[in-house]
Amino acid sequence: MPPVTDHYIRTQNASAPPSGCDSVVPNDAADLPRPIRGLMVTGAGDVKCEFIDGSIDTLPGLLPGFPYGGLIKKIFADGTTATGIKGLT
Secondary structure (H helix, E strand, O other): OOOOOOOOOOOOOOOOOOOOEEEOOOOOOOOOOOOEEEEEOOEOEEEEEEEOOOOEEEEEEEOOOOOEEEEEEEEOOOOOOOEOOEEEO
16 A cells, blocks of 8 residues: 555554644634544543544544544534543644
8 A cells, every 4th residue: 555645644654653642622613723633532421523524423432541543624512522632643
């Protein structure tokens, strides 16, 4: 498989570990400053997000300390109960 070079995945290898982490403030109106490759939470709960393909869904029952993958461009406040969301880049 050739290396991934699109601007949503800021690495030459999509299976590489994250190269950074951003604190995320859920917002119903605005996209994230930059898309993320995954997320972690510090407080258990659900995370409602919009993926880069435009689909919107809720990731239910996320647990602290586990990385969850996905190319995500928005995390909604309404429908998100998890706290301490960290975006993996």
